[in-house]
Amino acid sequence: MKSTTDRIKELIEATRERCMEHYRHIHRHPELSYQEEKTAAYVAQVLEKLPMDEIKKRVGGYGLTALLKGNRPGPVVALRADMDALNIQEETGVPFASENQGVMHACGHDSHTAMLLTAAEVLCSMKENLAGAVKFVFQPAEEMTPRGGAQGMIEDGALENPKVNAIIGIHVWPTLATGTMGIQSGAVSASSDHLKLTVTGKSCHGSMPNQGVDAIVAGSSVVMALQTIVSRNVSPHEAAVITLGTVNGGDRYNIVPSRVDYDGTVRCFSQEIHEKLPCWIERTATHAAQAMGAEVKIDYQKGYPSTMNHPEIVEICRNAAEKILPENGVLPPLPVPPGGEDFAFYTLKVPATFAWLGCRPEGVSPEDMPALHNDKFLPDPKSFPLGVSYLVQSAVDLLETPLEDIK
């Protein structure tokens, strides 16, 4: 008898060209976050041709969900893709380059959507053998921090009716070679918050600073004090970054300035630290400014939390990946990139695995491979059948696991 993995491989082979068609179409017609109207219509039109049990449109904006029920009782597993592009002028020169001036799929979300559509087709062909149900989640606006599309999807019930027991997602990863994947427990993306500071003093003549309160001197003290948070408050086993990327203040060389503005970003990898950072920043900045007789106004905007992979779901997904990748394709734990990802919001609700799919073509060095968000970024299409196989095999294996017991 043919094994499930062999059957999956056959189906992936049969859908390979269709996956490329989806990819090229979506790449050619990129849309910005919260404007994915045509992409959503394309996704709907593909899903409507499949024997889905239910399709919901306009979930959290232009998002969609589709439900496929198996023949036997079992858990509910969600597979997620993001659909939005970026405001970048494409410079790849490929025949299917963006026709939308100044907008480009430079983060690979076109490939994520194409792979999930293909996985949906493959899983539909396996419907009779499936336990439980698969929910396909196509979300808008991943790039729109602090209000990414995942939050809207969750608020509109994407994880309910039926209740999702586990969710998985992938991201093409240009530093990793095609044929490899990074799948690991714990944090796999950083939380990313936006920090704005305004230090206020009192203006006076530069020759008589005693008559005012120097906002530049007070601000400098605030900046230096903030750097002690990472070294003195954050545990040596944890990591965090506080970066003030801009500073603006002062009008003239001989005037003590009354105001300085700072703009920056705050990153970390744990939920506990993420909750404490705003209080630490407030306390430190306020007192450092007050020590100089100045005041500080803090505008702290929480962005995406960090994506937390669940060890038991990771274990099942790693085993699934071993069945479908070339030998040694499943990589040992990798350093966690300090970027943000709104898949994080699902991981706060449901046990999850977010995996990196290697998409660097053979013969291209990691240094020569354009990064995500670069105007020349293109994932290796040879990685797509592997991504589809991973989604399908992981879904099938998760559906055979009593996920209701996993907390």
Ligand SMILES: [Zn+2]
């Ligand atoms: Zn991106």
Ligand SMILES: [Zn+2]
């Ligand atoms: Zn992305």
